[in-house]
Amino acid sequence: MSPAIRLANAGDAGAILELWRLAATVTTRTDDEASLRSLIARDPEALLLAEEEGELVGSVIAAFDGWRGTFFRLAVLPERRRAGIGRALIAVGERSLRERGAARITLYAIKAEGGAEAFWLATDYAPDDRTARYVKNFEP
Numbered sequence: 300m301s302p303a304i305r306l307a308n309a310g311d312a313g314a315i316l317e318l319w320r321l322a323a324t325v326t327t328r329t330d331d332e333a334s335l336r337s338l339i340a341r342d343p344e345a346l347l348l349a350e351e352e353g354e355l356v357g358s359v360i361a362a363f364d365g366w367r368g369t370f371f372r373l374a375v376l377p378e379r380r381r382a383g384i385g386r387a388l389i390a391v392g393e394r395s396l397r398e399r400g401a402a403r404i405t406l407y408a409i410k411a412e413g414g415a416e417a418f419w420l421a422t423d424y425a426p427d428d429r430t431a432r433y434v435k436n437f438e439p
Contacts, residue, residue, distance in 0.1 A: 302356060302384050304391045307346035309336045314355050315348070322374040328436060338362075344399065347392055349375070349384050357384040361392030368396030370406035373418075380414075389422055407432070 307315060312332040319330065339346055342362055349357035356379045360371040370392060375384045396404055406424060408415040 302349035302351050302387055304347055304349055304387060306344060307335075307339055307348050307358070309339050311346075311348060311355075312336055312339075315346070315358055318355050318358055318376065319372070319374050321376055323377065344395055347388055347395070349388050351379070351384075357388055359385075359388040359392050361396050363396055363399045363401055365400070368392075368399070368401030368404040370404060373406075373408075373415075385418060386422060 312335040315335055316330060316332065319326065335346070338360070345360050345362045347359050347361055348355055357373075357375040359373045360369075362369045362371065370389070373385055373388065375388075393404065404424075405427075406419065408419055410416075
């Protein structure tokens with residue numbers, strides 16, 4: 300069965316955080332309901348959810364900054380992996396980003412998350428050895 304893909308709304312924030320917890324994604328300091336509601340308010344097309352029979356089974360952030368698209372936080376429930384949910388989310392995310400004007404999509408994948416590299420390689424994304432990620436956190 301193909302999942303239904305829809306845009307997230309502010310009321311989904313708690314369920315999304317629970318999905319991320321169940322999917323055992325690496326959490327960051329911005330993983331809270333206020334941050335998710337802020338994302339949805341700023342870019343209502345960014346956060347895509349996959350549902351099967353009313354159950355949240357996957358998510359991805361497909362953000363567009365007016366210049367390029369970026370994927371963040373692809374998450375699928377462990378028991379639903381390898382069922383096409385991640386690919387479905389990425390296909391809808393790519394289509395959305397292209398429609399909004401993105402000519403390139405970059406992504407962030409956590410190295411510690413098993414299977415991430417193989418998934419992205421299988422979906423025609425390639426590592427870019429020219430870049431490195433740098434992070435600065437602010438105190439809350």
